[in-house]
Amino acid sequence: MKVSGNAFCPCGSQKKFKKCCRVFHEGESPSSALELMKSRYSAYAASNSDYIINTTHRDNKDYTTDINSWKKQIYDFFNHTEFKGLEILEFIDGDNEAFVTFKAILFQGAIDTSFIEKSKFVKVNNMWLYHSGEFIQ
Ligand SMILES: [Zn+2]
Structure with a gap:
């Protein structure tokens, strides 16, 4: 969108x-x-796959040098998902490592696919990158 x-x-x-x-x-x-x-949430909402890719750490499980298939995967997600809102639940800052717990409010059609994730961010060459995330029940 x-x-x-x-x-x-x-x-x-x-x-x-x-x-x-x-x-x-x-x-x-x-x-x-x-x-x-x-x-990054806003990039998902605005269908900006380049930004998602450029801000993902190399150690992330989705990281691949096959940019075309990665983009396709991101676009499939964009196309099936409505991004309804973001709630920040916790932010733990650090010099080179930081954590954000958030709730992403998402719908796929009529189905509520919202989730809560604790994300880890790592600073590389003075730039924050998304490293990994775990779902929280
Ligand atoms: Zn914003």
Whole structure:
């Protein structure tokens, strides 16, 4: 789905998309793992697979150098999912490692596929990257 620059940012900040997560999609570096996490959610909502790929750590289980099949997999997810909102439940900051626990509110058709995840982020060359995540019941 395309998100207009003047629409509210999908991350739930109540700011306009163009003044919030889109600046990161356009090349600015998030200053914290929390900003990165929110901007990745917004990238899912705005169907921006490049941003998802560029902010994923090499050690992530989805990481592959086969960018075309990775993109296809991400697009399949975009196409079947509505991104309804994001709730940040906990943020544990650190110098090179940080954790964000969040609830992603998602629907696939009429089915609520929302989940809670604790994500781990690692700083590499001064850039925060998504390392891994575990689902929380
Ligand atoms: Zn945002």
